[in-house]
Amino acid sequence: MSLQPEKPRYRPYTGAAAGWGALRSVAYSWLDSKQPLKNLRALLKTNQNGGFDCPGCAWGDSPEDGAVKFCENGAKAVNWEATTRRVDASFFALYSVSQLREQSDYWLEYQGRLTEPMRYDAASDHYRPIGWDEAYALIAKHLNALDNPDQAEFYTSGRTSNEAAFLYQLFVRAYGSNNFPDCSNMCHEASGVALGESIGVGKGSVTFEDFAQADAIFILGQNPGTNHPRMLEPLREAVARGAQVVCFNPLKERGLERFQHPQHALEMLANGSAPLNTAFFRPALGGDMAAMRGIAKLLLFWEREAQSKGEPSVFDHAFIEQHTIGLDSYLAMLDATSWEDIEQQSDLDLVQLEQAARIYRNAERVIVCWAMGITQHRHSVATIQEITNLQLLRGNLGKPGAGLCPVRGHSNVQGDRTMGINERPPVALLDALENRFAFQVPRQSGHNVVEAIEAMLEGRSKVFIGLGGNFAQATPDSPRVHQALQQCALTVQISTKLNRSHLTAGRDALILPCLGRTDIDRQASGPQAVTVEDSFSMIHASHGQLEPLSPLMRSEPAIVAGIAKATLGMHPLDWEALIADYASIRRLIADTIPGFADFNQRLLSPGGFHLNNPAASRLWNTASGRASFMASPLPESLLDEAVRSTGELPDLTLQTLRSHDQYNTTIYGLDDRYRGVRGQRRVIFVNPVDIRRLGFEPGQQVDIQSLWNDGIERKVEGFTLLAFDIPPGQAAAYYPETNPLVPLTSVGIGSHTPTSKSVAIRLYAAQENPLVAGTLTTAK
Ligand SMILES: Nc1nc2c(c(=O)[nH]1)N[C@H]1C(S)=C(S)[C@@H](COP(=O)(O)OP(=O)(O)OC[C@H]3O[C@@H](n4cnc5c(=O)[nH]c(N)nc54)[C@H](O)[C@@H]3O)O[C@H]1N2
Ligand SMILES: Nc1nc2c(c(=O)[nH]1)N[C@H]1C(S)=C(S)[C@@H](COP(=O)(O)OP(=O)(O)OC[C@H]3O[C@@H](n4cnc5c(=O)[nH]c(N)nc54)[C@H](O)[C@@H]3O)O[C@H]1N2
Ligand SMILES: [Mo]
Secondary structure, eight states: OOOSOOSOEEOOOOSOEEHHHHHHHHHHHHHHTSOHHHHHHHHTTTTSTTSOOOSSBOOOOOSOOOSOOOOHHHHHHHHHHSOSOEEOHHHHHHSOHHHHHTSOHHHHHHTOEEOSOEEEETTTTEEEEOOHHHHHHHHHHHHHHSSSGGGEEEEEOTTSOHHHHHHHHHHHHHHTOOOOOBGGGGTTHHHHHHHHHHHSOSSOOOOGGGGGTOSEEEEESOOHHHHOGGGHHHHHHHHHTTOEEEEEOSSOOGGGTEEEOTTOHHHHHTTOOEEOOSEEEOOOTTOHHHHHHHHHHHHHHHHHHHHHHTOOOSSOHHHHHHHEEOHHHHHHHHHHSOHHHHHHHHOOOHHHHHHHHHHHHHOSSEEEEEOHHHHSSTTHHHHHHHHHHHHHHTTOSSSTTOEEEEOOSBTTHHHHHHTTOOSSOOHHHHHHHHHHHOSOOOOSOOOOHHHHHHHHHTTSOOEEEEESSOHHHHSSSHHHHHHHHHTSSEEEEEESBOOGGGTSOOSEEEEEEBOOTTBOOEETTEEOEEEEEOTTOEEEEEEOOBOOSOTTOBOHHHHHHHHHHHHHTTSSSOHHHHHTOTHHHHHHHHHHSTTOTTHHHHTTSTTOEEOOOGGGGTOOOSTTSSEEOOOOOOOSOSSOHHHHTTTOOOSEEEEEEOOTTEETTEEOOSOBGGGTEESOSOEEEEOHHHHHHTTOOTTOEEEEEEOOTTSOOEEEEEEEEEEOSOOTTEEEEETTTTGGGSOTTOBOTTTOOBOTTOEEEEEEEOSOOOOOSOOSOOOO
């Protein structure tokens, strides 16, 4: 296969989502894993009782066994992890770090699984093997040499199990810090903040069963065909039984249009497919708050009309009276927002907004789902609160078939937060830890992702530990993040696969190879299960199925315990004793985390158990004890103040998004099937009218520059212009290649999430046309 980019081929895709294309792609990823038969057996265990939790997305399943519960992209995630290719000592002896840095992200991860602990040797610029105990001792030496514990950063990515996350936060707090930059800071942070204020719990309120009962499902800023393919089935069923599925997305994503079920033989053979939506609206980037406000304003108009005519109410007054506060100021805000602003900011006209509002009003039970198209803007918190306001007006919360559904990303990102991976921990959590473990827990807030990068850049933080993920590539302003990591005294990456974070090493650096979801995790008491929490707050066990590639790989809980013991000795407990049997970690979780009483016993029920969500039972953990209407004005302009202050107008607003062949910074291939792109990732989707307006030709090479007011030049080079069905004024390109354009200080108000879905950009004719890094061929 070719790991090198080619001249991009582009032809609009007209097939349905999933279907034959998905089967072909799964078959390919199977064969490429080098152990197709073993992986097939393992895959059939995906998301089944006694099997493992899919390392793909956080979508939940029905608890019953039986049906095949993996999708194309889940299969890719499994085959990617469960490969026999290995990155071992001989690999690192062959390539220097500088040579590896020349390679693409795709090439790096493709080389296989990390199989032994390695330490960076600056003199030779190679990684060299190191023993586990020596590695732990080195980390302890660095951590214990710091002037204060807040000079270290402890990153978590959302595949980490509950058991590993719980031990990690306990270790870091016993060490003395709350510095927990976390992938959720770049992901659903705004959902947590907004919902926490509005309804008292920062999680979604619906479960899998609610989708079968909803009259309408609104999907905002999400591309489930690629990122949550198992969601297509409930959507298809919803449309089939006559429910409304309403999409708000500037891109007509294929996976929101038609679905061909790869597990329905007849449908596949007849090449039939089913529709996935009943209405589609294409707002401006960041225009959803205005769109939701428009719908709410129409509901208010109809409510007043109904009152004057003595007709039944549009609002759910009983719910509003019993359960909410703040209605009056919210209605005043609706009156104060002009239709002109709503139309201009949403880029939708009154006719479209009325169509959406009628669907909304005619449905008794509405679920609203959203993902990164909503959470990665400057005013994301206010947008999610506007979604919530709308749902409160009609009591669409805490009843079957209705509610709020932030669709999470990483398979355990929600669980990691529940376990206390939180730089601003709730006081109740700290109290519980203090009582249970008898040590003084740090009370000051720690660093989120952006603050961690700033602290490393300024030399205030000197040690970086990453429990999974790819900090160097996932974060904004890549060149500065690379510099931040390289300035550290020590960087430690606990990882399954090689990525750029290993190549932006601190002066001292370690790679610690860990087991993944698919691997059998054997400890003194036998094979261990770990647990995860999905988007619907279901907690269930995951049992690895495949023999690990090397005895030198260790589990995440074991690695965390090893670091903790070397750094803190027996304070506050015997770390290593916990590793013999993870049930003993779960007993500690049961003692300290609300909702986990009898954890080990409840785990035995098929499908696991549901963590109670008070908002789903109309209990509100807010200061007032009620759900709050939150009245914020629309943003003054969708162009950030910082950009406006430069006086330069951007050519376009860019959103950075995922292709069909990637998992975040993990690139599985160079195609984006549903958007019709093959063989390349350095492309930018632009409306043909804009391409001409800006004086370019489709297919031409451009450099992209972003606008910000701090004088730093942010630029990426050699992108091919693709004429695409995208609203005028907008552009889209893949992340992580475009992360150098996202300014570190452009973050969401209240969420600090990088605004990676609205970057003001200018385009220039390319100086040259480098077909991206990559001169080495595949190793071995
Ligand atoms: N296969 C696969 N699965 C994944 C991932 C992956 O990379 N690959 N990543 C996982 C993770 S961590 C996450 S967080 C999720 C991400 O899941 P998504 O949020 O679906 O991911 P993105 O590719 O960022 O897609 C954003 C979508 O929002 C739309 N959008 C962008 N801006 C706006 C806007 O302002 N308004 C509206 N209405 N729409 C907008 C875009 O057109 C696009 O369809 O997926 C998870 N699952
Ligand atoms: N511009 C832009 N930037 C973004 C986004 C965007 O839409 N646009 N999305 C943001 C979002 S939503 C997220 S969640 C972040 C993702 O940020 P991260 O979670 O940091 O990134 P990933 O790419 O998921 O991490 C991939 C690496 O994780 C390691 N890994 C995989 N499985 C395991 C495991 O089981 N255990 C351990 N220890 N390591 C493992 C592998 O070494 C792999 O190379 O990126 C964010 N960055
Ligand atoms: Mo995410």
